[in-house]
Amino acid sequence: xxxxxxxxxxxxxxxxxxxxxxxxxxxxxxxxxxxxxxxxxxxxxxxxxxxxxxxxxxxxxxxxxxxxxxxxxxxxxxxxxxxxxxxxxxxxxxxxxxxxxxxxxxxxxxxxxxxxxxxxxxxxxxxxxxxxxxxxxxxxxxxxxxxxxxxxxxxxxxxxxxxxxxxxxxxxxxxxxxxxxxxxxxxxxxxxxxxxxxxxxxxxxxxxxxxxxxxxxxxxxxxxxxxxxxxxxxxxxxxxxxxxxxxxxxxxxxxxxxxxxxxxxxxxxxxxxxxxxxxxxxxxxxxxxxxxxxxxxxxxxxxxxxxxxxxxxxxxxxxxxxxxxxxxxxxxxxxxxxxxxxxxxxxxxxxxxxxxxxxxxxxxxxxxxxxxxxxxxxxxxxxxxxxxxxxxxxxxxxxxxxxxxxxxxxxxxxxxxxxxxx
Amino acid sequence: xxxxxxxxxxxxxxxxxxxxxxxxxxxxxxxxxxxxxxxxxxxxxxxxxxxxxxxxxxxxxxxxxxxxxxxxxxxxxxxxxxxxxxxxxxxxxxxxxxxxxxxxxxxxxxxxxxxxxxxxxxxxxxxxxxxxxxxxxxxxxxxxxxxxxxxxxxxxxxxxxxxxxxxxxxxxxxxxxxxxxxxxxxxxxxxxxxxxxxxxxxxxxxxxxxxxxxxxxxxxxxxxxxxxxxxxxxxxxxxxxxxxxxxxxxxxxxxxxxxxxxxxxxxxxxxxxxxxxxxxxxxxxxxxxxxxxxxxxxxxxxxxxxxxxxxxxxxxxxxxxxxxxxxxxxxxxxxxxxxxxxxxxxxxxxxxxxxxxxxxxxxxxxxxxxxxxxxxxxxxxxxxxxxxxxxxxxxxxxxxxxxxxxxxxxxxxxxxxxxxxx
Numbered sequence: 001x002x003x004x005x006x007x008x009x010x011x012x013x014x015x016x017x018x019x020x021x022x023x024x025x026x027x028x029x030x031x032x033x034x035x036x037x038x039x040x041x042x043x044x045x046x047x048x049x050x051x052x053x054x055x056x057x058x059x060x061x062x063x064x065x066x067x068x069x070x071x072x073x074x075x076x077x078x079x080x081x082x083x084x085x086x087x088x089x090x091x092x093x094x095x096x097x098x099x100x101x102x103x104x105x106x107x108x109x110x111x112x113x114x115x116x117x118x119x120x121x122x123x124x125x126x127x128x129x130x131x132x133x134x135x136x137x138x139x140x141x142x143x144x145x146x147x148x149x150x151x152x153x154x155x156x157x158x159x160x161x162x163x164x165x166x167x168x169x170x171x172x173x174x175x176x177x178x179x180x181x182x183x184x185x186x187x188x189x190x191x192x193x194x195x196x197x198x199x200x201x202x203x204x205x206x207x208x209x210x211x212x213x214x215x216x217x218x219x220x221x222x223x224x225x226x227x228x229x230x231x232x233x234x235x236x237x238x239x240x241x242x243x244x245x246x247x248x249x250x251x252x253x254x255x256x257x258x259x260x261x262x263x264x265x266x267x268x269x270x271x272x273x274x275x276x277x278x279x280x281x282x283x284x285x286x287x288x289x290x291x292x293x294x295x296x297x298x299x300x301x302x303x304x305x306x307x308x309x310x311x312x313x314x315x316x317x318x319x320x321x322x323x324x325x326x327x328x329x330x331x332x333x334x335x336x337x338x339x340x341x342x343x344x345x346x347x348x349x350x351x352x353x354x355x356x357x358x359x360x361x362x363x364x365x366x367x368x369x370x371x372x373x374x375x376x377x378x379x380x381x382x383x384x385x386x387x388x389x390x391x392x393x394x395x396x397x398x399x400x401x402x403x404x405x406x407x408x409x410x411x412x413x414x415x416x417x418x419x420x421x422x
Numbered sequence: 423x424x425x426x427x428x429x430x431x432x433x434x435x436x437x438x439x440x441x442x443x444x445x446x447x448x449x450x451x452x453x454x455x456x457x458x459x460x461x462x463x464x465x466x467x468x469x470x471x472x473x474x475x476x477x478x479x480x481x482x483x484x485x486x487x488x489x490x491x492x493x494x495x496x497x498x499x500x501x502x503x504x505x506x507x508x509x510x511x512x513x514x515x516x517x518x519x520x521x522x523x524x525x526x527x528x529x530x531x532x533x534x535x536x537x538x539x540x541x542x543x544x545x546x547x548x549x550x551x552x553x554x555x556x557x558x559x560x561x562x563x564x565x566x567x568x569x570x571x572x573x574x575x576x577x578x579x580x581x582x583x584x585x586x587x588x589x590x591x592x593x594x595x596x597x598x599x600x601x602x603x604x605x606x607x608x609x610x611x612x613x614x615x616x617x618x619x620x621x622x623x624x625x626x627x628x629x630x631x632x633x634x635x636x637x638x639x640x641x642x643x644x645x646x647x648x649x650x651x652x653x654x655x656x657x658x659x660x661x662x663x664x665x666x667x668x669x670x671x672x673x674x675x676x677x678x679x680x681x682x683x684x685x686x687x688x689x690x691x692x693x694x695x696x697x698x699x700x701x702x703x704x705x706x707x708x709x710x711x712x713x714x715x716x717x718x719x720x721x722x723x724x725x726x727x728x729x730x731x732x733x734x735x736x737x738x739x740x741x742x743x744x745x746x747x748x749x750x751x752x753x754x755x756x757x758x759x760x761x762x763x764x765x766x767x768x769x770x771x772x773x774x775x776x777x778x779x780x781x782x783x784x785x786x787x788x789x790x791x792x793x794x795x796x797x798x799x800x801x802x803x804x805x806x807x808x809x810x811x812x813x814x815x816x817x818x819x820x821x822x823x824x825x826x827x828x829x830x831x832x833x834x835x836x837x838x839x840x841x842x843x844x
Contacts, residue, residue: 007489007553009544033540037523041493041540050492067429070472071463073495073529073562074577095519097529100564101459107495107519107529118455118463122431131429138560140495142522155496 001044001324003359006030008043010371021218022303023149025315029374031323038146038154045375046302048323050157053298054136056188056320057159060181064174066132066161071114073140075106079113083274093141107140112267112293115162116275123289125280126166130174134161136298148220151259151303161294166279168268171290175266178294182212182262189301190318191308195261196232198223199242205268208237212262212296216307221260224253232258259304260297267291315376316399324355325420327377331365331384342383345393345408352412354420373398379418381411423466423746425781428452430465432793443640444725445571447737451796453745460568460576467797468724470745472579475720476558478610478742479581482603486596488554488583493536495562497528501535505696515563529562534689534715537584538697545711547702548588552596556583558720570642573681573725583716588701590690593712597688600716604634604684611723612740613730617683618654620645621664627690630659634684634718638729643682646675654680681726682719689713737798738821746777747842749799753787753806764805767815767830774834776842795820801840803833 008030015034018024023040026032031046042050058068080086086106088094095107108114115133123129139158146154161178165171179197186195194215199208213223213232225232226248233242233253243250269288272278281287302321309316317323326349330342342360349356357377359368365384372380382394393411396403397418406414430452437456440446445462448454453468464472480490502508508528510516517529530536537555545551561580568576583600587593601619608617616637621630635645635654647654648670655664655675665672691710694700703709724743731738739745748771752764764782771778779799781790787806794802804816815833818825819840828836 005487005489007541007544007550007555009546009550011543030544033543035494035496035536035540036498036527039494039496041491041536043491044489047490047492065427067427067466068469069463069465070469072457072461072577073560074457074461076458092522095527095529097517097519097564100514100566101568105458105517107517114457114463118457119429121433121455122429122452124431128429128431133429138495142519144522146523155494 001355001357003357004361006044006357008045010374018149019147020149020151020303021310022151022306025306025310025374026150026303029315029376032150036154038143038152040150040153040155045323049302049317049321050298052321052323053189053301054157054159057136057185057296057298060185060188061134061159061161064132064161064177064181066134068135069133070135071108071111071118071137073108073138075108075114077104077106079117080106083113083271085113093143095140095142108137109139109141111135111137111160112162112271112291113275116271116277116291119164119289120275120277123164123277123279126282129164129166129279129289130170131164132161132174134159134294149303150299151307152220153299156300157298159296159298163290163292163294164277165290165292166281166287167290171266171292175264175292178264178292179210182264182294182296185296186212186214186261188320189305190320191261191304194308196223196225196230196258198232198234198258199237199246200234200263201236203266203268204270206266209266210264211260213258214261214304214308215256216259216304217257218307219257219259221258223256223258225256226252227254259300259307261301261304262294262296264294265292267293310376313370314374317376317378319378319419319421322376322378322421324357324377325379326354326356326415327359327372327375327380328356329359329368329372329380329382331368331382333365333385335385338383338385338388341388345381345383345411348408348411349415354412354415379415379420423777423779425779426783428466428779430467432796440571441569442571442573442725443732444573444728447728447732447796448572448725451737451798454572458576460565460574462572462575462577467745471724471739471743472720474743474745475611475723476579476581479558479607479718479720482607482610483556483581483583486554486583486599486603488556490557491555492557493530493533493540493559495530495560497530497536499526499528501539502528505535505693507535515565517562517564530559531561531563533557533559533582534584534693534713535697538693538699538713541586541711542697542699545586545699545701548704551586551588551701551711552592553586554583554596556581556716571725572721573729574642575721578722579720581718581720585712585714585716586699587712587714588703588709589712593688593714597686597714600686600714601632604686604716604718607718608634608636608683610742611727612742613683613726616730618645618647618652618680620654620656620680621659621668622656622685623658625688625690626692628688631685631687633682635680636683636726636730637678638681638726639679640729641679641681643680645678645680647678648674649676681722681729683723683726684716684718686716687714689715732798735792736796739798739800741800741841741843744798744800744843746779746799747801748776748778748837749781749794749797749802750778751781751790751794751802751804753790753804755787755807757807760805760807760810763810767803767805767833770830770833771837776834776837801837801842
């Protein structure tokens with residue numbers, strides 16, 4: 001991708017009303033555009049990051065056997081009344097509107113009800129189960145406050161997965177597999193070390209539910225972490241009984257600020273009973289389905305990565321989610337030799353399937369470097385009169401600033417060694 | 423994909439309130455689920471078709487130089503007031519809702535205003551133009567009636583592209599290129615012959631706008647077609663002046679029912695003037711941007727394909743959009759020999775990158791064939807005791823029912839010859 005073709009511009013400052021670091025940097029880098037508080041459009045570079053995160057999640061959900069679908073924003077009032085979740089007193093984040101044809105509709109802040117209802121058309125016998133499905137859905141939530149950039153939006157993308165099982169044991173097995181799959185997602189995007197399966201309050205069917213919490217200074221949540229045992233406890237269930245059960249002491253726990261990046265929840269048979277989602281078991285007896293719900297905040301994850309991986313100069317994208325792998329910067333300064341060499345390197349990288357942002361713009365070197373640091377692509381290659389005189393290309397790692405001159409003959413090998421996604 | 427794993431079930435009948443053929447067949451085949459009138463979820467097979475159409479559109483938009491973004495559902499009242507399009511009397515398809523934080527928001531039925539507004543942050547000088555962008559957006563429209571299945575929904579996916587140019591000439595060039603690109607899309611999905619660039623009424627800046635209309639019995643529109651000249655005229659501009667200008671006579675035209683699959687519109691500088699989207703020209707003079715808007719109804723296109731390509735048995739997907747390319751049907755009937763052979767063929771196809779739905783279910787042959795016809799995958803392969811005795815696999819083309827026995831050694835070659843997407 002040629003930077004001269006990319007329509008977005010970097011900015012030296014973020015909008016004054018934007019207080020969250022993630023949104024400030026993403027707006028300045030041209031990744032997103034603020035439509036209103038908590039509502040952001042995704043521009044070409046931002047959409048690439050988003051799609052990379054979705055790709056990782058999709059791969060892990062697919063490995064679990066989950067089938068992808070896409071449900072709707074518009075929601076039927078009658079359906080949500082069945083589970084007593086239509087009322088604004090019960091759910092305070094509904095957007096609702098009048099239908100011109102008469103009646104009211106809601107906008108999907110969650111999809112548990114419609115998916116359980118939909119499954120009634122596809123589940124009949126025990127042979128049809130288990131079923132695992134997931135979707136990447138744009139959720140709409142009428143949040144009172146929206147000051148955390150893309151980490152808590154009024155409109156955001158979520159991966160929500162649902163499981164439909166024949167009983168508690170089958171459910172528990174999938175639930176545990178999902179915990180592992182979710183941790184693989186967090187590891188792949190670069191936050192595995194700092195993300196903890198956190199015990200939180202359960203529901204009617206389980207003592208605990210589980211959250212995935214990632215340590216970050218600006219996090220809205222507080223949890224208590226046991227780093228060695230890789231577990232954590234939410235404030236609401238931090239009591240002697242929980243400590244005893246998990247085999248840890250209060251003194252071993254460290255209090256940290258975190259952001260919730262995922263959660264998983266066991267409905268047992270409650271939702272199915274409410275909505276009439278049943279199957280005939282092996283004896284022909286009509287039995288309610290065990291249901292679980294599993295969420296990963298996709299856009300939130302993107303915001304969190306910016307919060308955690310950035311410095312005073314800009315963003316430092318982890319390799320697997322970076323919008324592109326290499327930022328090729330041409331410092332031609334009028335030299336057609338340098339221009340030609342940069343074009344050659346660009347073609348070489350393309351031939352090897354390496355995703356490159358090619359800064360072929362006619363602007364000052366200082367501006368190019370500042371933009372490159374702000375945009376945060378993992379590896380930077382500079383072609384200049386100096387690098388050519390020294391017989392190669394200057395390669396710099398965004399994360400640590402380490403720089404070296406690489407002869408063109410070694411370039412592809414060195415790029416691949418640097419762990420670039422190909 | 424194993425059919426035993428696919429959670430969706432086919433149905434013998436469609437919901438009674440569903441009158442549109444496209445939705446009837448898509449629901450029966452397990453492609454979509456009806457949430458309410460004009461609102462449908464996309465299940466695994468349906469999502470695959472949708473993604474195939476998007477892939478084709480994306481390739482053609484990218485070839486035009488358009489950059490992909492994704493805007494938001496939530497819309498700012500103040501922005502739309504600027505162009506006098508907030509009022510329900512002007513735009514009668516708004517969904518609107520109260521913000522808990524105070525004030526009103528709308529839900530995106532169009533994105534012309536927000537994209538022009540967003541471009542103000544990225545356009546400064548003539549050097550920044552032209553810019554072409556597109557998105558696949560879920561549009562929300564408060565339609566009074568919604569009886570055409572996925573062809574006119576309250577919630578639907580659209581590809582909307584926008585052009586921002588320095589003047590009329592640059593705009594006209596891109597506008598013409600887009601007409602060609604859109605026709606390539608329609609040709610690739612199989613409706614090129616029946617789709618006509620149709621003259622419709624223009625706006626302040628042009629005499630005509632252009633619609634892409636596809637001949638179909640159940641179409642809501644009526645146009646007048648000149649098949650040889652590959653042009654058509656919308657009823658509203660069918661007059662002597664238009665006929666003279668296009669060099670055709672009324673007698674040469676054929677009146678047909680059509681569905682609109684795309685439209686393109688020239689705003690001139692009107693929208694930019696309203697919203698303050700200007701650039702400094704080569705003399706440093708502040709000049710409004712020329713803007714164009716270009717839409718393809720993605721879900722509508724999917725519905726139209728079903729309307730046009732189906733028979734009494736079910737859907738007949740065109741190759742490029744089919745959910746999978748081959749339907750492999752195992753008629754084992756308890757024979758482990760046949761089962762093994764079918765598994766072997768399944769692996770063979772996978773090795774060659776062919777997308778297969780493998781009917782490995784333990785159900786009657788009649789049910790398998792009925793489902794296969796309903797789902798409408800272009801090529802069917804049957805492995806049975808009979809086919810094995812005859813030394814091969816039975817291959818049937820869904821479109822014409824032509825059937826032949828293919829030795830396994832020739833299978834891949836024959837499949838590729840049949841024009842399968844690999």
